[in-house]
Amino acid sequence: MRILFLGAPGAGKGTQCKRLSAKLKLPHLSSGDLLREAVKDGTPAGVAAKSFMDKGVLVPDNILIDMFRERLSSSSCANGFILDGFPRNIAQAKALDVLLEDLKAQLSCVINLEVDDRLLSDRITGRRTCGNKTCAAVYHLKFAPSKVDGICDECGSALTQRSDDKEELVMARLKTYREQTEPLIEYYDSKKVLHTALGEGEPDQIFEDILKTLNTNCLIKQ
Ligand code: AMP
Numbered sequence: 001m002r003i004l005f006l007g008a009p010g011a012g013k014g015t016q017c018k019r020l021s022a023k024l025k026l027p028h029l030s031s032g033d034l035l036r037e038a039v040k041d042g043t044p045a046g047v048a049a050k051s052f053m054d055k056g057v058l059v060p061d062n063i064l065i066d067m068f069r070e071r072l073s074s075s076s077c078a079n080g081f082i083l084d085g086f087p088r089n090i091a092q093a094k095a096l097d098v099l100l101e102d103l104k105a106q107l108s109c110v111i112n113l114e115v116d117d118r119l120l121s122d123r124i125t126g127r128r129t130c131g132n133k134t135c136a137a138v139y140h141l142k143f144a145p146s147k148v149d150g151i152c153d154e155c156g157s158a159l160t161q162r163s164d165d166k167e168e169l170v171m172a173r174l175k176t177y178r179e180q181t182e183p184l185i186e187y188y189d190s191k192k193v194l195h196t197a198l199g200e201g202e203p204d205q206i207f208e209d210i211l212k213t214l215n216t217n218c219l220i221k222q
Pocket residue numbers: 009031032033035052053054056057058059060061064084085086087088089092164173
């Protein structure tokens with residue numbers, strides 16, 4: 001299965017993609033995670049991406065396209081993958097079409113995770129992530145707090161806030177989403193692969209809805 005998730009920042013794509021990845025045993029490719037890792041490791045792509053990420057705007061397309069060409073062509077993606085955060089504009093979506101054509105593959109399903117605007121900002125600014133890279137559990141100050149403030153329940157490491165999750169950058173990221181990423185809904189709808197799932201409520205319920213959507217429309221084996 002080759003699944004692509006769309007949705008605004010804070011829609012919960014990361015959380016749901018991680019669950020789906022464990023359930024379907026497919027690699028979860030998050031563009032944001034890959035970029036943050038590249039920044040941390042100081043790779044040429046990371047160095048080039050950092051100033052854009054710090055402003056909450058999109059990193060140049062060629063960096064993402066090269067990154068995903070390498071990942072999607074690797075043997076770990078031979079049985080499928082879950083894309084989260086790429087593509088993020090029409091040019092990237094067209095580049096993905098070409099990559100998939102080269103691999104003689106097609107997207108099985110695009111899921112648009114819908115969340116009311118008022119919720120998005122709350123979700124982003126309250127998000128906290130375990131600083132231990134191999135754990136990377138995600139919490140929320142209000143909706144999913146850790147048992148001990150600032151400490152990961154899973155591994156005891158300190159929780160951190162992503163620098164671009166701070167309030168002053170959230171509006172810029174949501175504006176970028178509206179202007180550049182939202183048109184992808186129409187792009188994939190016209191290709192008849194788009195399905196919508198509601199991203200509000202309890203994470204377990206949202207996950208069930210996503211599975212139901214995939215089962216009904218994409219015939220997954222659970
Ligand atoms: P995310 O974790 O998905 O919210 O991404 C964090 C930041 O990484 C975004 O605000 C962008 O600066 C950058 N980014 C992630 N994915 C892409 C993409 N497909 N194209 C361009 N920039 C991206």
